[in-house]
Amino acid sequence: AQSVTQPDIHITVSEGASLELRCNYSYGATPYLFWYVQSPGQGLQLLLKYFSGDTLVQGIKGFEAEFKRSQSSFNLRKPSVHWSDAAEYFCAVGGNTDKLIFGTGTRLQVFP
Amino acid sequence: EPEVTQTPSHQVTQMGQEVILRCVPISNHLYFYWYRQILGQKVEFLVSFYNNEISEKSEIFDDQFSVERPDGSNFTLKIRSTKLEDSAMYFCASTWDSTDTQYFGPGTRLTVL
Numbered sequence: 001a002q003s004v005t006q007p008d009i010h011i012t013v014s015e016g017a018s019l020e021l022r023c024n025y026s027y028g029a030t031p032y033l034f035w036y037v038q039s040p041g042q043g044l045q046l047l048l049k050y051f052s053g054d055t056l057v058q059g060i061k062g063f064e065a066e067f068k069r070s071q072s073s074f075n076l077r078k079p080s081v082h083w084s085d086a087a088e089y090f091c092a093v094g095g096n097t098d099k100l101i102f103g104t105g106t107r108l109q110v111f112p
Numbered sequence: 113e114p115e116v117t118q119t120p121s122h123q124v125t126q127m128g129q130e131v132i133l134r135c136v137p138i139s140n141h142l143y144f145y146w147y148r149q150i151l152g153q154k155v156e157f158l159v160s161f162y163n164n165e166i167s168e169k170s171e172i173f174d175d176q177f178s179v180e181r182p183d184g185s186n187f188t189l190k191i192r193s194t195k196l197e198d199s200a201m202y203f204c205a206s207t208w209d210s211t212d213t214q215y216f217g218p219g220t221r222l223t224v225l
Contacts, residue, residue: 032211043203043218044155051211090155098143098210099157099168 002027004093006103013081014111021076021106023065023091033074034092034100035065044090050074061085086110114138116217118204124223125194133189133220135204144187145205145214146179148172155203161187162210194224 005024013019025031032051036044048059055067065076074091088107092100117136125131137144146158159169161179178190187206191198201221205214 034213036216044216046213046215049213092155094211094214098160098207098214099145099170100147100155100214101157102147102155104154 002093002101004091004101004103006089006091006106008106009104010107010109012109012111015083016080019076019078019081019085019108021089021091021108023074023076023103024072025074025091025093026072027093027095027101029095032094033065033067034094035059035063035074035076036090036092036102038088038090038105040087047076047089081108081110083110083112116204116206116215118202118217118220120220121218122221122223124225127196127224128193131191131194131222133191133202133204133222135187135189135206135217136185137187137204137206138215139185141206141208141215143167143207143210143214144179144181145207146189147203147205147216148200149203149219150197150200158189158202160210167210191222194222196224198222199224 003026034049035047047063050057050067088105090105091103094100119134144161147155149155159173160167176192180188201219203219204217207214
């Protein structure tokens with residue numbers, strides 16, 4: 001079955017600390033992988049995506065993610081978190097059909 | 113930068129009433145989607161639409177739901193007889209190619225009383 005797992009429901013970090021949000025997927029075909037961010041009351045904004053090629057992808061706002069096929073993972077990282085990064089982060093997978101399958105999300109809280 | 117827009121931002125309705133949620137996708141996009149997010153839960157796919165017909169729909173998208181592209185710019189989701197459990201945030205998305213990035217609108221929060 002196709003699915004996305006984000007094992008961390010809630011993460012709290014201090015401003016300036018590094019961040020890693022985990023994402024694991026199960027998908028029968030070659031996956032296309034996405035990270036979206038949702039601020040309170042807002043829509044979904046694309047942070048970055050992986051389709052093919054270099055497995056380390058750079059996104060907006062200083063985020064990056066690494067695709068590891070052997071681990072079925074696509075973890076999101078940022079070296080130094082800013083208070084404005086507080087939001088909900090969703091990992092999603094697509095591929096041979098065009099619907100996106102989302103994870104349950106990770107809520108990031110940033111302390112000053 | 114082009115963006116997907118949705119109206120209204122918030123809709124309150126009585127159970128059993130019909131609602132129409134409206135979306136204006138990015139103008140040169142060809143594929144259109146509706147997703148929903150029940151409060152506190154993950155975003156779920158409802159339906160995809162291409163070339164004036166549904167290309168895929170989820171189990172959630174039953175006979176009470178319908179989609180339409182009535183003109184060259186709008187994409188609508190109709191719920192014929194709303195239920196309490198239809199209360200959710202509904203997101204519209206569009207893309208140029210079915211395997212490319214989907215761009216999401218800001219959502220319509222539907223509250224069924």
